[in-house]
Amino acid sequence: MGKAQKKTGKGRLDKYYKLAKEQGYRARSAFKLIQLNKKYSFLESARCCIDLCAAPGGWLQVASKYMPVNSVIVGVDLVPIKPIPRVVTFASDITTTQCRNLIRNELKDWKADVVLHDGAPNVGTAWVQDAYSQSELVLMSLKLAAEFLIKGGTFVTKVFRSADYNNLIWVFNQLFGKVEATKPPSSRNVSAEIFVVCREFLAPKHIDPKFFDPKHVFKELTASAPAEELAGAIAKNAQINVFQPEKKRRHRDGYAEGDYTLYKETGAADFIRCQDAVTFLGTFNKFTFKTDEEKEWLKLDITTPDVQANCADLKVLGKGDFKALLKWRTALREELGLEVKEKVTEELTETVEVVEEVDEEQQIQEELERLNAEAAARAKRQRRRANEVKTRTIQRMQLRMTAPMDIGLEQADPALGGHDDMFDLDQGSRALRGRVDDDSDSDEDEGEDDDAEDEALDSEEERERKVAGLEAELDGMYDAYQEHLRERDAKYKVKESLKNNKAREAWHGIGQGGSDEDSDVEDGGYEKVMRAKARIGERDSDSSDDSSDEENEAETAPVGGKKRRRADVAESGSKSKKARTAAKLEEPKAALSRSAQIWFDQDMFAGLDAEVEDDDEEEEEDMESSEEHEEPEEVAEDEAMSGEDDFDDFEIVPQDKDDDVDMWDVEGENEDEIKQAKIQKQGLITAEAVSLAQALINRQKTRTDLINDGFHRYSLNSKDDLPSWFLDDEAKHYKSNIPITKEAVDALRAKMRALDARPIKKVAEAKARKKFKAAQLLEKAKKKAEGVAEMSDMTERDKARQIEKLMEKGTKVKKRKELKVVVAKGAHKGLKGRPKGVKGRYVMVDSRMKKEVRAEKRREKANKKRKRS
Numbered sequence: 001m002g003k004a005q006k007k008t009g010k011g012r013l014d015k016y017y018k019l020a021k022e023q024g025y026r027a028r029s030a031f032k033l034i035q036l037n038k039k040y041s042f043l044e045s046a047r048c049c050i051d052l053c054a055a056p057g058g059w060l061q062v063a064s065k066y067m068p069v070n071s072v073i074v075g076v077d078l079v080p081i082k083p084i085p086r087v088v089t090f091a092s093d094i095t096t097t098q099c100r101n102l103i104r105n106e107l108k109d110w111k112a113d114v115v116l117h118d119g120a121p122n123v124g125t126a127w128v129q130d131a132y133s134q135s136e137l138v139l140m141s142l143k144l145a146a147e148f149l150i151k152g153g154t155f156v157t158k159v160f161r162s163a164d165y166n167n168l169i170w171v172f173n174q175l176f177g178k179v180e181a182t183k184p185p186s187s188r189n190v191s192a193e194i195f196v197v198c199r200e201f202l203a204p205k206h207i208d209p210k211f212f213d214p215k216h217v218f219k220e221l222t223a224s225a226p227a228e229e230l231a232g233a234i235a236k237n238a239q240i241n242v243f244q245p246e247k248k249r250r251h252r253d254g255y256a257e258g259d260y261t262l263y264k265e266t267g268a269a270d271f272i273r274c275q276d277a278v279t280f281l282g283t284f285n286k287f288t289f290k291t292d293e294e295k296e297w298l299k300l301d302i303t304t305p306d307v308q309a310n311c312a313d314l315k316v317l318g319k320g321d322f323k324a325l326l327k328w329r330t331a332l333r334e335e336l337g338l339e340v341k342e343k344v345t346e347e348l349t350e351t352v353e354v355v356e357e358v359d360e361e362q363q364i365q366e367e368l369e370r371l372n373a374e375a376a377a378r379a380k381r382q383r384r385r386a387n388e389v390k391t392r393t394i395q396r397m398q399l400r401m402t403a404p405m406d407i408g409l410e411q412a413d414p415a416l417g418g419h420d421d422m423f424d425l426d427q428g429s430r431a432l433r434g435r436v437d438d439d440s441d442s443d444e445d446e447g448e449d450d451d452a453e454d455e456a457l458d459s460e461e462e463r464e465r466k467v468a469g470l471e472a473e474l475d476g477m478y479d480a481y482q483e484h485l486r487e488r489d490a491k492y493k494v495k496e497s498l499k500n501n502k503a504r505e506a507w508h509g510i511g512q513g514g515s516d517e518d519s520d521v522e523d524g525g526y527e528k529v530m531r532a533k534a535r536i537g538e539r540d541s542d543s544s545d546d547s548s549d550e551e552n553e554a555e556t557a558p559v560g561g562k563k564r565r566r567a568d569v570a571e572s573g574s575k576s577k578k579a580r581t582a583a584k585l586e587e588p589k590a591a592l593s594r595s596a597q598i599w600f601d602q603d604m605f606a607g608l609d610a611e612v613e614d615d616d617e618e619e620e621e622d623m624e625s626s627e628e629h630e631e632p633e634e635v636a637e638d639e640a641m642s643g644e645d646d647f648d649d650f651e652i653v654p655q656d657k658d659d660d661v662d663m664w665d666v667e668g669e670n671e672d673e674i675k676q677a678k679i680q681k682q683g684l685i686t687a688e689a690v691s692l693a694q695a696l697i698n699r700q701k702t703r704t705d706l707i708n709d710g711f712h713r714y715s716l717n718s719k720d721d722l723p724s725w726f727l728d729d730e731a732k733h734y735k736s737n738i739p740i741t742k743e744a745v746d747a748l749r750a751k752m753r754a755l756d757a758r759p760i761k762k763v764a765e766a767k768a769r770k771k772f773k774a775a776q777l778l779e780k781a782k783k784k785a786e787g788v789a790e791m792s793d794m795t796e797r798d799k800a801r802q803i804e805k806l807m808e809k810g811t812k813v814k815k816r817k818e819l820k821v822v823v824a825k826g827a828h829k830g831l832k833g834r835p836k837g838v839k840g841r842y843v844m845v846d847s848r849m850k851k852e853v854r855a856e857k858r859r860e861k862a863n864k865k866r867k868r869s
């Protein structure tokens with residue numbers, strides 16, 4: 001079965017369909033009347049209403065709901081309508097006098113305030129096909145309305161945009177004071193229908209019968225629509241249905257002329273023996289197997305169950321199915337000895353023979369003429385097409401048919417029977433079949449039908465090839481896009497690396513061994529290092545080694561640079577007492593530093609970081625020499641304990657090697673485990689988790705409930721063969737709604753507030769250091785004081801004074817000596833000696849100095865490295 005058709009089918013179940021179901025209306029069309037009534041308010045004041053063509057009864061339900069309680073409501077349709085409270089219904093053809101009499105009997109001498117008409121030519125089994133066109137049906141309903149409406153009454157009718165439209169409006173205007181055409185929002189834009197609300201019925205004493213005579217009202221149309229053209233239109237629409245069943249047709253102008261019926265079936269024999277198989281496929285709903293001959297065909301091997309199923313409902317078939325049916329037809333024809341294709345070949349052969357007789361020059365001449373003629377015909381066709389589009393647009397604008405959504409996708413209207421071909425236009429055919437055009441050369445068409453079939457099927461294959469090509473191209477572009485993202489976005493890299501859990505497992509040994517260089521590479525953005533190396537390679541050729549080395553370092557910062565610095569410090573053997581102090585502070589540090597590092601690990605901070613570090617180096621060494629020295633231990637211990645990876649922000653949760661890879665081992669499972677480990681370490685950190693935990697504690701949900709909630713019909717959707725962009729997109733947007741309670745959000749907010757209230761890590765560390773130093777000094781002073789106290793050669797008074805001094809010294813915070821920075825400018829540049837007006841310690845600097853000092857350092861470092869290697 002064709003996928004496209006299925007889609008269309010699903011697409012039809014729009015919001016009004018669902019609303020109708022919800023509110024108990026029998027048809028989504030009920031909303032059209034609700035919306036019309038909202039605009040014109042004709043139901044609330046009506047006491048009597050006649051609904052012509054009322055089945056299944058949606059409009060009657062609306063009338064019954066909106067009209068006053070004791071009103072009279074009568075519904076008529078070809079098919080019986082299931083009873084509706086307060087509504088009288090009967091089955092009758094509205095074009096007959098019998099129907100008129102039935103209404104008369106029902107209303108007695110009452111007059112209707114409202115006459116509704118939502119009819120569309122339909123085919124019940126008893127209905128004479130194509131008896132009335134939509135416009136004629138409208139005229140018939142108008143006739144009834146004119147007979148039963150009260151003066152000032154309202155007539156609401158559905159019309160389809162067609163050439164008849166203006167004529168109908170003219171007639172309405174003769175009988176009503178106000179005539180307005182409108183399209184309620186619930187009427188699909190793709191549907192050609194429009195509703196005309198005629199108010200203030202004039203109730204003239206005498207109405208010219210010509211007003212209700214289709215021959216008279218639609219005179220021009222009949223003249224302008226010769227039978228062949230109608231047949232051509234039908235065939236054309238049918239062919240579009242087959243070649244492009246999924247094609248959404250735009251620019252509908254109304255019913256395909258001449259095709260007024262919705263349901264058609266024919267014997268399979270007709271299909272097998274017909275000349276124009278494609279038209280048959282596009283025209284009929286079903287091929288039946290009723291005759292003995294047809295029943296025999298059912299027994300043949302070639303008539304597979306698939307073929308039978310396809311014959312049973314042609315309107316839902318896709319291109320593939322049509323292709324299968326055409327093959328089946330060809331096979332059966334060969335079996336029956338009809339052999340259509342051979343005939344064509346023979347004809348062709350004959351033509352070739354004739355051509356051979358003609359001499360070469362003449363042949364070329366003819367070929368040229370033929371090509372010229374073809375080009376002229378093509379140009380003509382294009383002109384014609386452009387004109388058609390233009391005319392249609394103008395017509396649509398005149399008919400006020402252009403609704404904002406006109407440009408949107410098109411679907412079939414279930415309220416009208418749901419068959420596309422009711423509204424088919426000539427538009428779609430051109431894409432595949434230039435020959436199908438209704439040109440002056442339309443007589444060529446008949447002879448080319450078989451060719452057209454092959455051509456269409458070939459072009460279909462070609463299209464599939466093109467689609468495959470496009471998909472491949474799209475995949476390539478998507479990969480390139482991802483590559484671009486990878487290069488640009490550090491966060492993306494983190495995510496990617498999280499996905500790659502196996503690689504992460506292999507990193508367990510980080511920080512525990514290996515050389516510094518190795519740990520650099522593994523440690524922080526392998527890609528970054530590689531990229532930097534590549535860049536160095538490029539630069540080596542034209543710039544000095546010295547500078548490139550330093551730049552490299554700056555570029556790989558903060559990750560690489562930082563680590564290297566840490567390692568250097570570690571090497572220099574600075575495992576001092578201060579490190580022990582840091583160890584005490586280790587725990588609260590971890591969480592904060594991680595999030596900060598995620599932020600500062602982004603590329604945009606790389607250069608900045610290096611610069612800031614350089615700038616601050618001296619200051620830091622001066623002020624908080626311990627800060628730098630503490631880190632190696634911290635990192636080493638941290639990594640050894642929790643297995644933090646190179647991004648510093650996420651930890652690797654060790655996994656059991658024996659863990660089975662079960663059916664739920666989908667991408668992202670590791671992420672769950674990481675989350676679990678995090679939760680154990682840091683507590684619940686999302687509102688969702690807190691909500692679930694609350695539900696569990698309050699016994700609103702059991703563990704089994706939660707597990708079961710995780711299983712739904714989408715859980716087992718196969719992800720095989722789905723393009724990566726699709727899966728990525730799904731992962732990004734296809735998320736279920738998570739029930740998050742207000743309490744959970746409040747709890748989390750409180751937690752965050754508490755976190756905010758805490759001093760930041762560095763401040764806390766500095767304070768602790770200060771305290772530690774003070775305690776040490778005090779201890780020292782105490783010891784000295786004890787020594788003083790034990791001295792025997794000092795008087796008690798001297799001892800007391802000495803101790804007092806010592807204690808004062810021990811508790812006093814050392815003031816740092818102030819260092820003045822003096823920038824020598826203008827004439828002072830290069831002058832030696834203390835600058836005028838500067839007292840105390842000072843340092844002379846100039847704007848270049850900082851850069852030069854740094855460059856010097858860089859050079860020294862590079863030289864050292866070169867010597868080593």
Ligand SMILES: C[S@@+](CC[C@H](N)C(=O)[O-])C[C@H]1O[C@@H](n2cnc3c(N)ncnc32)[C@H](O)[C@@H]1O
Pocket residue numbers: 026027029030052053054055056057058059060076077078079092093094095118119120121122137415416
């Ligand atoms: C779109 S449906 C009407 C839906 C209806 N307004 C509702 O809300 O349920 C069109 C109806 O017109 C009916 N119809 C078509 N030709 C008719 C005729 N000549 N006489 C009576 N009913 C006719 C069809 O049987 C079909 O049920």
